[in-house]
Amino acid sequence: MARLEKWCVCLLLIGVGIAAPQQPTWSDLEKPIAERMNLRKLPDDERALVTRQLALEIRQLPATLNKVTLASSLANLATEGDFGRDTLQAVTTTLEGALREQPLPPQDREPARPYLQLAQLVRYEGMKAELDSPHFKAAMRQLETEEKGRKHADFNLKDLNGKEWSIKGLRGQVVLVNFWATWCPPCRKELPDLDALYERFGPDGFVVLAISDEPAEKVNPFMAEKKYRFPVLLDPGRDVSKLFRVDGIPKTFVYDREGNLVAESIDMRTRKQFLKMLEKAGLR
Secondary structure: OOOOOOOOHHHHHHHOOOOOOOOOOOOOOOOHHOOOHHHHHHOOHHHHHHHHHHHHHHHHHOOHHHHHHHHHHHHHHHOOOOOOOHHHHHHHHHHHHHHHHOOOOOOOOOEEEEEHHHHHHHHHHEHHHHHOOHHOOOOOHHHHHHHHHHHHOOEEEOOOOOOOOOOOHHHOOEEEEEEEOOOOHHHHHHHHHHHHHHHHHHOOOEEEEEEEOOHHHHHHHHHHHHHOOEEEEEEEOHHHHHHOOOOOOOOEEEEOOOEEEEEEEEOOOOOHHHHHHHHOOOOO
């Protein structure tokens, strides 16, 4: 998930929810792992293999805050697509173990981000984790609360042509709400699949609402170049992003024809994964 526009060592610590020094100090064991964490450059099949290897290598590190940082960063990258359930479970187990060895205090009265990552892996990716921690339990409760808030969330936003859209105004259609940005690599990677699905299911009453907090001057040239056909809605004050509790992109939410939230993803999806989400709204 692109909380990080591009991977760098200092931002790893920010992603964990910890004030980051300018130049974190890695041990001799940690440094080779950190240097191989830029997985977005790899083909998907190779990326899956390297991800599993990194998960196992991180698991063997001594219990330190850096170990949690590396496990959290790997979890952040491992949900960008479909690299296999075994790969994702390996990452989940590594993050769970790192948090068991090195518990983290709450940040701003909320569970530290690695606990939320672990909870998301369990709740939305179907991974197994049995961490007996009050912070992990609090993270699971937080996700449940956020999900309740999205069930009947609505908004009024204008697209690039000035047309106003809302979820309630689309009752009777299947609505996919996608939060994205032009600078976000995993967002850009999934947009062609969203466009293809929009063309395929549009006649059946399927609408994609792609929401960006960037200015029209940034989004318009991108859309003109790519020629995507789905509407792009502008959220310049991030009010809708805050309403949906979006703290990283891309994120996707699917509402059925009655306006019920039936599926959500925490990161980039492949076309196959999107299809599974749409099946829950009755599209096949």
